[in-house]
Amino acid sequence: MSLTSSLYAGASGLVANAASMAAISDNIANTNTTAYKRNQINFSSMVSAQLVQGRYSASGVEAITRSFVSNQGSIQGATNPTDLAIGGAGFFVVTDKATAVTEQDPRFFTRSGSFNVDADGFLKNDAGFYLQGWLADEDGNISPDPSDLNQMNTINIKNIGAQVQPSTEVIINANLDKRGVTGSVGPAGYNAATTASMADYAVNPTTGTKPDFAFTMNIVDSSGGIRRIAMAFLQDTTANTWFAEIYAVPDSDVVGGVRPGQIASGLVRFNPDGSFDQANTTLFGAPGNDPNFAIAASSAAVGVRFAPALGIEAADIDLDLRNFTQFSALSVVNSLNPDGATVGNVIGVEVTEDGKVSALLDNGLVRLVAQIGLATFPNPDELAAVSGNAYSQSSRSGEYSIKQPKLGGAGLIESSALEASNVDLGTEFTSLIVTQRAYSASSKIIVTADQMLEELINIKR
Known part of the structure; x- marks a missing residue:
């Protein structure tokens, strides 16, 4: 009968609003939960077939959960x-x-x-x-x-x-003094292939030839160690021309060179305007070669190579000499920027x-x-x-x-x-009040229907 169905309708209202209260409680509790997505209970009416015309049978309400997962929080x-x-x-x-x-x-x-x-x-x-x-x-x-x-x-x-990153390039910003160290004539007795080399002077100043200018740069080898490489220069009597050598410091790091520690030797030339003349420079092999020097691995059998005791891989270093100049100013290294990184x-x-x-x-x-x-x-x-x-x-x-x-x-x-959570506390508290009232109203349905049933039962008396 319709009176009994109203009891079930009231009960379904209690269940649905209790579910709504649970969802609201979850939302409020997770207001500060990272990326929490709010849930909402929507209500859908249930309708049963009306078998007798003119009589209505209550079917109640169904709670349907909706999640706002696609609603992004701030x-x-x-x-x-x-x-x-x-x-x-x-x-x-x-x-x-x-x-x-x-x-x-x-x-x-x-x-x-x-x-x-x-x-x-x-x-x-x-x-x-x-x-x-x-x-x-x-x-x-x-x-x-x-x-x-x-x-x-x-x-x-x-x-x-x-992690280790071996060096592959050094950017050099330096100047060689065009006026010479003393303004004198060229390097008498200099020979890069004998004990008169600048590499020999670096090992023992009582031998070899003292350079007019020299500087060292640090490179990182394949094992993350630091190797010191020197460049030395001696001004020639020919204008805009310098004898140059590249060698290891200490010399024992490298074997196989013409002189102890020596990696390369030759001429470095400059243009009349003081800029680096790559086309006529022989320090790096044939004239015009890219500024580059190579040291073979310790395991190599011939050529300039790292000492066997070091047990390291080959190094191939590009020298960026675009800012290498020859002006009438003191010889100086303005900056040296090698790449590579030691153990990190x-x-x-x-x-x-x-x-x-x-x-x-x-x-x-x-x-x-x-x-x-x-x-x-x-x-x-x-x-x-x-x-x-x-x-x-x-x-x-x-x-x-x-x-x-x-x-x-x-x-x-x-x-x-x-x-942030996509929960809006204002909305949730408002829904909390509405849900509470709806729950009370549903309970009132049950109380009222019960009183009416009691009245119906009392008719028999």
Whole structure:
């Protein structure tokens, strides 16, 4: 009968409003949860078939949960460079374990980017999920495969170990005094191939020929060690011409040269305007050769090479002499800028907008580690929520698509930032009052229907 149905309608109202209260409570409790997405209970009427004309049977109300997963929260600044926010529709791909992740292990999706480097070097968020990405190979190359989640691995910052970058170039800004050291004539007795060389003078000043000007530069070898290389100059009687040698300091670092420690010898010439004349310079081999000197590996059998005891690889150094001049001013080195880096260890992390994760080393190097991949869904509001403010794919959410950040609507990644909860407290407190009143009204339906049934029962008396 319709009176009994009103009891059930009131009961359904209690259940629906209790569910609404639970959703509101969750929303309020997670106001400060990173990237939390609010839930809302919507009400839908239920109608039963009216079998007897003129009689109405109440069917009550049904509670339907709606998740606002696709509604992005505001982006707020953070101090940790591994705090990451997504400006777009993507989700971080995460797992609940760091290593030995197999195809059978579940992947979860989250926008909670509060990642930190744990004790083992893995990027792990506050909920205990590990960030996945495409790892770089030893040469720093990344091959993203958006079609297969199993090609992604847990990102580790510390397992790259110490890094070394051997020197390959030295930029020299220097001047040789065109007036000469004393204004005298040329270098009597100088011979680069005998004990009269400038390399010999560097070993023993009682022998060899003293240069008019010399300077040393530090290069980094293949093992991260520092090797000192000198360039020495002696002015010739021919205008704009200098005898020059390149040699190792100490001389024992290099073997196989014409003289101890000697790497190269020849002439350095300048144009009348004081600029470097590469076309007529023979220090680097044939006239016109690029300014470059090479030292073979310690294992080499012939030629100028590193001493066998050093056990290091070959060095090939380009000299940038565009700012090497000959003016009537004191001989001086204004600057020496060699590249290369000695042994370095990880001291920080850098994440770019396109998701590239790099390790910052204390020797100044930046080593590319991985690239983050972002997942998108046709209907993200239907993802299945799991503990830890994450989601799993459901039949109603549609299949995931893995994309590189900044491509295909996945969005860009903001480092040192976090997405705030999309909960509005004003809305929630208003809904709290409305829900409370609705719950009271539903309970009143039950009380009133019960009184009416009591009256009906009392008719028999």
